[in-house]
Amino acid sequence: LRHSLSAGRPASVPCPRLGAKPPCAAARDMPRPLQLACACAAAAALGPASRRAALRSVAAAPALLVGKQSKAIPPIPLNPPPVTEASSRRATRVVAALNAKGFEFYGAYWCRFCDEQRQLLGRDAAAAVAYVECDPGGAGAAPGLCAAAGVRAYPTWAAPDGRLYTGVRTLDDLEVLVGLRKEAPPKKTTTAPPPVLAPSSPDALRVAAALKDAGAVFYGTYWCRFCDQQRQLFGKTAWPRVAAVECDPRGVGAKPDRCGAVEAYPTWVVNGKTLTGVQSLANLEAALATASVPGGVAADAANAVVVPAGAAKPARRRGAEECDDCAVVPGTT
Numbered sequence: 001l002r003h004s005l006s007a008g009r010p011a012s013v014p015c016p017r018l019g020a021k022p023p024c025a026a027a028r029d030m031p032r033p034l035q036l037a038c039a040c041a042a043a044a045a046l047g048p049a050s051r052r053a054a055l056r057s058v059a060a061a062p063a064l065l066v067g068k069q070s071k072a073i074p075p076i077p078l079n080p081p082p083v084t085e086a087s088s089r090r091a092t093r094v095v096a097a098l099n100a101k102g103f104e105f106y107g108a109y110w111c112r113f114c115d116e117q118r119q120l121l122g123r124d125a126a127a128a129v130a131y132v133e134c135d136p137g138g139a140g141a142a143p144g145l146c147a148a149a150g151v152r153a154y155p156t157w158a159a160p161d162g163r164l165y166t167g168v169r170t171l172d173d174l175e176v177l178v179g180l181r182k183e184a185p186p187k188k189t190t191t192a193p194p195p196v197l198a199p200s201s202p203d204a205l206r207v208a209a210a211l212k213d214a215g216a217v218f219y220g221t222y223w224c225r226f227c228d229q230q231r232q233l234f235g236k237t238a239w240p241r242v243a244a245v246e247c248d249p250r251g252v253g254a255k256p257d258r259c260g261a262v263e264a265y266p267t268w269v270v271n272g273k274t275l276t277g278v279q280s281l282a283n284l285e286a287a288l289a290t291a292s293v294p295g296g297v298a299a300d301a302a303n304a305v306v307v308p309a310g311a312a313k314p315a316r317r318r319g320a321e322e323c324d325d326c327a328v329v330p331g332t333t
Contacts, residue, residue, distance in 0.1 A: 077139035080109040080118065081225075087122025094171055095125040097178040102160035104130045106146050109138040111154040112194075112225040117168050192252045193222040193231065200235030207281045208238035210288055216270040219258075221248040224265040230278050 087095075107114030118126040133139065134146035134154065149158050157165040157177065165177065175181040200208075220227030231239050246252065247259035268275040270287040279287075 077141070078109045078135075078137050079139045080107075080111075081115050083118050083121070083123045083126045085119065085122050087125035090171055091121050091125040092128075094174045094178065094180070095121060095129050097180060098157075098174060099128065099130055101178050102130075103177065104132055104149075104158045106132045106134055106149065106151045106156040106158060107154045108135040109133060110135065110225060112223045112228065113168050114155045115225065117155045120168070120170065191222055191248075191250045193220075193246075194228050196231045196234070196236040196239045198232050198235045200238035203281050204234045204238040205241075207284055208234060208241040211270065211284065212241050212243065214271055214288055216243065216268060216284075216288070218242050218244040218266060218268055219247055219262045220244065220266040222246060222251040223248065226278050227266045230266050233278070233281070 105117070107117070121129065132145050132149075133141045134143050134151060135141060136143050149156075149162075150164060151158070152164075153166040155166070155168065157169060157174075159165070159177070165173075169177070172181065172185060176183060218230070220230070234242065245258050246254040247256055247262060247265065248254060249256045264276040266276070266278065268279055268284065268287070270284060271290065273287050273290065275283065275287060
């Protein structure tokens, strides 16, 4: 049952259709876990306001469904980066209009562009927006709602009529969506990774030179915030010496044909050994000094974007998902 809730799939329980207020009101005599399953099973069929109410109930499920005798340690849910700036009055007004009209914001805690969208809104407005976390490892995740809405890229704004708007939306764009203005000025986007600004340490320069001599390769995407953390760790002088492959076809200088075996971003191949996630300089030096390890190293969800096994790699498509400022959901091409 807990797995069904986390995956967003209907649980096999006798449950009336959601429609009354509060959700599952007709099933009040059920045990609380079954009421939650009921909410999850029918959430996708509801309107935005009712769906958010059901989601709030489902988000509390893990604490309620862990038995007293269970010794299992649940994974720690991962949160997006904190929003650092206060919200402007304009951003607060725009989010109030979005909520009033039933718009929802779909994203993932690791998505660089989702973070850009939150920072643009500011602290209070970002906290007030109707947000749905799509990555199962994220705090309050509801991947089933994301699948039901047809989300194929992060961030996505969903209108109450089902239309999807992908990519970072400026306040001008959002005002157009809710009818506060007629049109928005064109925006500039880039498919290059963020610039590396930090200076390089002597250790970073030494490791970068050793990686180059050993033929080590770094695989990532321009939108992956963990990839950017790795770049910043090396610094602006050392990083250009690293052999890096852009795996998203939309990225500058992309070579997706070289990324077929990549299972997470970032991924290093060093001395025949596969390392996933952000690596310290010490880890990379250790990999240079050791022989290949069959099977590589499993991806750590805390510092890598995992590509599901067998999933197709991101590719440019026509339609709503053709955006340069969004992270395409793996496996939806």
